[in-house]
Each structure stands twice: as C-alpha cells, then as structure tokens.
Amino acid sequence: MVPNKPRIKEYLEEDANLTHQWVASKLKKSFDVEKFTKKFYDRFKKEHATFLGFIQGITVQDDREWYTSVMLNRLMFIYFIQRQGFLDTKSKHMLDGERNYLRQRLEMSQKLNGPDAFHSFYRSFLLRFFHEGLNAHGRTPELEQLLGNVPYLNGGIFDIHQLEHTYLDIQIPDQAFERVFDFFDEFTWHLDNRLDKAGNEITPDVLGYIFEKHINQKQMGAYYTKEDITEYISKNTIIPFLFESTGKQCPIAFTPDGPVWSLLCDNPDDYIHQAVAKGIKLLLPREIEAGIADVSQRSEWNKTAAQEYALPTEIWREVVERRKRYEEIREKIVTGAITSINDLITYNLDIGQFAQDSITCCEGPDLLLAFYESIEKVKILDPTCGSGDFLFAALNILKPLYEACLIRMQTFVDEHDQLDKSIELHKRKNYSHIERFRDILKHVARYYSREYFILKSIMINNLYGVDIMEEAIEICKLRLFLKLVAQVEKPDDIEPLPDIDFNVLAGNTLVGFTSLDEVRSAIGKGLSMQAAADEILQRIEQKAQELGSAVEYFRTIQTTDEIELDRSTSAQYKQEVRNKLDALRSELDPYLAMEYGIDRNNIPSEQDYQQKYEKWLKNHQPFHWFVEFYGIITSGGFDVIIGNPPYIEYSKVRQQYTVRGYQTDSCGNLYAATIERSLTLNNPESSYMGLIVPLSICGSERFDNLRSKISLCTSQLWLSNFEIFPSKLFEGAFQRLTIALAKNKKAENESYVTKIQRWYASERAHLIDTLTYSATKQVVKPQVFPKLTSSIQEIILQKVQHKAKGISLAMNICPQKTDHFVYYQEATNYWMKATCTIPFYRKNGIITKPAHGRFLYFKESLPSRIVMALMNSSLFYVWFATYSDGFHLSHALVKDFPSGNEIYAQNELVELSIQLEQDIKINAKRGTRNTKPNTKSPTQKEGDLIEIEEYRMGFSKPLLDEIDHVLAKHYGFTDEELDFIINYDIKYRMGRDNGEEGEE
16 A cells, blocks of 8 residues: 655745745744854854963874863753753752753862862863763662763763873863853853744754854855755755665666656646746736747836736746746656756755655565665765764765655555465565564564654764865764764663774875776885885785775674674774774875885985875875775775865965875866866766856856866766856855766766856745756857756857857967957956956056956957957857856957857947947946955055946846847847847846946
8 A cells, every 4th residue: 555645835825925924934933043143153262272272281283272172062961961851860959850960070079189180170070970970881889870871872972082092181270161151151152053043042053054154264165054055056966876776776666657756747736846836827917928828028027926826036037937947847758758867966856855755655575675674775965074974964865765765664664464374475575574574673673663663773884984184074073972862852762873984984085096007006116125015015904805805894783783792892892893994094104104205215314204104195185985885895985975175376375285196286276176086086987966156167267177077987977167257156266166966977068057046035945945947058168067047048059159150250360469359357257347448457656457357369350340249149148157157257268259250340349349349438437446455465564445447237238238239140049139139147247236346
C-alpha cells in the first residue's frame, strides 16, 4: 500500500496580501536577528581580547589566541546545556538541573580555596570538570562531590587539548571567568534556531557568525554564507548524486514510465516553487494580455504589477515572463519530458520535496533499500569548511531523507507482519528486504530517539571537512555537537556524542599529497636508488592502508551494536591511531618540503635545515588527503564537494605559504586552486560539486585555464550569477558571485547559465526559487561562460556575430593617438558611458583626465560617432552583461564586439550620437567627493578632493531607444528581440535615482 502523499503547495490566491506580509515579516525577523548577532559579535570581540590578556603560561601569541578561543568555545557549550537544565540534575536548588552551574561552581571554588588562590577555579575545578567529568566515566566520590551529577559527553571537545599537553603550567585567574560569565549572563541561551526571538537570544547559529567574522579578521576572503545559499548548493548536489546512485542499484524504478518519474508527472504543482506560481490562477488584465501576442501593445508592461499577481517589486513584464516559464515547465512535467534528476536543477524545481516524496511513496522494498544504502554511504566534503555552514546544510538535506526511509521501512514491516502467518517464509515476497528493515529499525530503537540516531549517523558516516585554521575545526565540531544535544529533552537521555576527529580536520587543503602517485613522484626525486624508493613507497602505502582500516573501524564502533568498547579502551585505541597518523605525516612532510626547496641534501647544516623545515611546516600546514581519507580517496574520491572557498589573491598569501603544481596557477586566486583541488578529490566517474565563487569564473581572461579545466572534467555545469547592486548576497563582501554546480564525469559538457541577477532587498526571500537557467552553446565567445536571461539573448548576439562576418570593432581602431576618439568609462554598472569628448574632472584643483577612462582612436570623425552611438546602446549593454565581470568594461571586451564594416554606413547613428552627447551634457551634474588617504604612503597624509562630471544616462533613455531601433534594422532583429534589448534589466536600470550613477 502506497501512503497518501502530503500536499505541500497551498497557493495563497485567497488572500493576496498574505505573501507580501509573510515576506516582509521574514525579512524583518532576519534583519533583527542579524543586527543583534552583529552587536553580540562586537562585544564578543572585546571580551575575547580581554580574556586573552588574563592567560598566563603560554608564550606564543598565536597559541594564546587559539587557547582563548578553545576556552570560550567550551564555556559557550556549557552555557547552552546548563540553561537546558542538563548539569547537576540532583541539585537541591533545581530538580531539573542547575541553570547557573558555572557561576555556582565559581562561587563554591572561591569559598573553599579563596579567590585566585593557588588552586584557582581554572585548575581546581574547570579542567577537572572538562577532562575528568564531561569526558570520562567512572568518577570517584570526591569528584562527584566536586562536580555534582554531570553527563558523560565524549566527542573530543573536552579532551586534554594539544595546547594543554604543550603548556603544562597554564594559569587563568578567577577574574577572567567572572567577566566572561557577566557577559554571557546578559543573554538567553537557546539550543534551537527560531527566528521569533525577544531580542537577546544566543543560538548555535550565532557561533557560526561569530567565527566567520573572527576568521575574516585573520584571513581575507572568508565570508559567512547565508542559509538560502548553503541549502541551494547542498540539495542540488547531494540529491542528484543519491538519485543516480540509487538508480544504478534499482534501474527499473527510474525508467521514463517508472514509479519515480510518474510521481513527478502526476503531481507537477507540488514541485514548482510557490514563488514561480504566484498569481498563476488569475487572468491577466486585458491591457497586459494584449502585449503577449503584439509587441506594440506593451506600453503598460514596465509598470509595477498589481499585488495579487506579483512578487515584491515585480513589474508586469516580469510577471508575464514568470507565468510563461511556469506554463513551459508544467507542460514538460505533465508530458513526461523530465526523466532525469539533473533536469530538476535545470528547471529549478523543488528537488528536496521530490526526494522526500520519492522515498515516502516507494512501492517496492528494493527501491527503498537502494535509497537508504545510498544515503548511508554518500561522502560529502567541504574542503574549506570554516565553522561548518555547508556541513550543516548537508546535514539538513540528509536528515529528512533518512527519516523518510525509516518511516517507510516501518510501514513495510508492519504490512508484512499482517500477512497470513500460515504462508511459508520462502513464499513471502521480499522477505530478505523486510528482515533487513527489521534489523535496521531494531538498531535505531536502541537510541534515545530516532532523530538522535539520524544526526549521529550523518555526522560519522557522511560529513567531512577541512580548514586551515584549528579554531574553525573546533567550532565546527562544537556546533554539530550542540545540534545533537538540542534533540534531548531530559538530562538522563543524554548519550555520548560521536567522535568526529577523523572527519573534520585542520590543514591546508591546497598543500599536500592527494594520491600515491604524487608520493611516488616526490620520493623518486629525493632518492637516486630506485630500489630504495620502491621500498619506502611500499612501506608508506602499507601504513596508509592500515591507518585507513583503523580509522574506518573507529567510525564503525560508534554506529554498530556488534562491537562494544569501554571508554578507556576506545580512548586508547583512538590515541594509538593518532600516534600512527602523526608518524606517517612526519614521514611524508619532508618529501613534500623537498618540492618547495627544503631539501636536506642541499642544506649542509642540520640546524639550518631544521629551522627552515619547521618554518615551512608551520606556514604551509600540509594536509595529505591520501593518508587522512585513505579509504575514500582510494575508492575513487568524494561523492559530493560543496563549499565557499576563500576569494583571495594568491599574492596576498604568498609570503606565508606557496602552492605548487596547479594548472590554474596563472589565475592568481586561491578559489581557482580550490576548484582544481576539488575536481581532483571528487570521484571522476560520477560525483557532484557545488561552490560559490567570484563572477570572474565566467569570463575574466586570466581564468581561461580554470574554465578549460572545468569543461574537461565535467559533463554538466550550472552557473547562477549575482550582482552587488542594488543588493548583494554577502554583507561586507563587495563581490559579484557565481554559484557553480557541476556533475563531474568526463563527457561532452552541457552548460546552463542564468543572467546576472539583480534584486532589491525585499526580493531576497524568493531570489533562489525564481532562478532561471538557459542552455548555452558558447558559440559567440567559446572560452567564456555567458550570462543569459533566456535563449533569445544568445540568438541576438549570434545575429550580431553573423552580420559582422568576422570583423570586430578592433579592426577599425587606429593604433596611434588622433583627434577623433571615443572616451568611455571602464567602471560600468547600469549604463554604458561613452562620448566623443572628455568629461570634466578636477583633482585637488587641477583639471585632468578622469582616473578610470579609456580611449578608442579613429582616423576620421564618422566612425568615432557611430562607435559612440553603438557603445551607449542597450544592445551593447546586453553584450557587456553577457560577457563581462559585471563591472569592468575592459578594452578587450570593447574591441571584441563583432561590429562588421557595414555598421559604418549607418549615417542615422551619426546624428543620434550628436544629439545624445548634447543630452548627456544637459543632464549631467557636477559632483564632489573625498578619497580616503593612502595609509601606506608616507607622503599622502590626506585624501584627494575630486570634482567630476557625472553622467546620468537614464535621462537619455528615449535617445538610446532610437539608437537601438536603428541597430535592430541593421542586424535584422525581430520585434520581440528588439523589445528584449531595450527593456533588458529595465526595472533596475531605470529604478536607481532615474539613471544617476556614481563610480564604485
């Protein structure tokens, strides 16, 4: 019996204002939480610095900063669980646990020992509480008296830290803790992440924000990634992999007329996002409907649409386009044209709901078991995980799928048990599957709750992360543990936390051996005798294999009922594995150091060698993927890689560490190397990758090698692109961005792209759900990923290219300076700004040329006038928006425009360019600004006073439209294509102070 599938879409047509109220409410709550979180962080930063000043006994400043973070992380964890009543549950003060446990124990310690006595709170209580209490069983009566009734947590967070091993005489006075507790007590600590807060609540998500802000102070290019981005990337990589993996085990279910795609076909509206379907049941107003078939009837299309039809800020043009897209997608679904999980990415359908429904509605145990085994085994990596935002997103994607599997298993078992008992076992259908389900459910039942089992299983079996900062790894694990503790309602139900020290690790993702072949190459360079090299390599491989088995066994003992180890045995086993890992790392590191010029054979002095080697080791923090994740790497690689790599120029870290052996070295940015590394670590046969990176991945010339690498290693690619005006994805990150999703498999590449998205703040709630991909053939500029609103955009540019007959604008430019020129601004956003005169520009009282201008020189006046008209056109703006980085109108992009020679016979453009230049002058305004002083310059103590003539091109839109009408005749554009050109991004281009624009 197939359960009734829950209806998940409820269109809100009955109350047209409800959607807008919900969006406004959600945005306000989100803004309030972010505002409070920032306030907390600013205070936290001060308290962090103050606490650091109290620490004694740690001589190295970096280590002192690190230990400050370790202690504050531990204390915040305790604040969460003490407020839940999970500490000292036999307290006379509170039957449900002491909610001010740390403060009470501090006061008790001071009464017994005196404030800041030799046996201070830190040494006499806190360290014992961490190491002997929360991290150990078998407490003595004396320890029970000291700590009270506290749970055994495990998890590694309260282990003796490596800094505590290194520095044996750390001292922290009571005053430091009094101050921290005063700070923490100002807030209410909740383990859930509800938005409807009173204004002073701390949740685990706040810890992620704090760390990302903190890390960005220390390492440029790291940004806090909002949940809508992490969810979108995670679900559109993890779920496609799960479906393909399941399809290999149970192919009959995935035939075009099989149960999986029939579910989609029978329930199309359940998987089209609500935002896309807004107002779809309403008939369009007559004056709007008229424009669909007749372009001349679109006079009302650029006006704001009625609220009952529209998403926030939508104009009628956008409403019509969205409705058209809804109808096209729905038609494809109901006719059975969508029979691939990757199509759900391309058409931006609700892939998460579809995955849950596919499991919930499984008709056969074989399909259900295939789904479950795929979920159990999927290996997901964030190679630059920070505080774990993407790992949390992955966990949130997998959790409901695990749960759906277990619920459906129980249904199958119950139905099977209702069968006539007289039926012989061998005649019962799917008996082996049912018994497997019974074993799984029996194992789950041993846990406090099904949810706890699911979360623990995901953390141990599915999630992996690496980050260059130890602090990142610690807070990532802390947040994951808090997620588990949040599932517990009573103190007695707390179970030992999973130990994920071999899943989430510190190291430099970009430095280290990824394969045995790389180790072989390094050893071969260091040894002249091949026999000796082979012997060393064989020994290293054997050790790596043994370690891989040991680490896998350590994971297994945490998730199986068949192996039981007591706490001391488990801890001893873990330490033995760690020691062997450290030994193998120490054997591999010198071979890698040789690649960087640190070669014992070339440095005669042993002391000099050791100094250089230790410095190299500290700066580079090598991470040997071949060793750390031996089982995964030797099995082909990770199934899914997701994340937000640092956007940092390589030149800015070169003084600290260098990276070698990358094909993308010429790109000069660490995000390019991270993508290349990810492609190496992913399983090349079938895997997925999803990263958010700068927009330069699409078209910047210096990233040609990266685009070539991506095209070579992927079979399908989806690129969604995002502007920073009028709003941006990351607060504090002045960076145009691209979400890159890829299926990694060597085959002919299919690419799908979006336009460069603009949005107002009120549109953010539905920004991701309304993304629209278009297939691209990359025929106009083969080495560039275009940014397309729809297929019509590429068709328009193909017509331009065809008309040009191979003649670009560059072929009519004079290489020498002449009296006939076009001056244009390189900094571009909403408008092209090109004239045959130089705009007024005065710097500190001296009239000169503007700082960000470029010149095109011509032998005669006529071509300069025609090029000026062309460059200001909306057609040229479409060219710019398609192939640029969104801001820089590069000389190369201008000269590459396929103009052809016939354009210079369009005399109408000459007159229009003269009129346009006059109009630009009339509408321009003089502006002044003060630049910031150059703090690095010993001579420039003050900033510059700039007076500039600012062009407000929006005021000249009617003249620009006339130019585009002339160009439309020349290139043979249809009325529909011309309408697309002159109204491209019209809401945003005309909506910003009526066209006025300053430079960024």
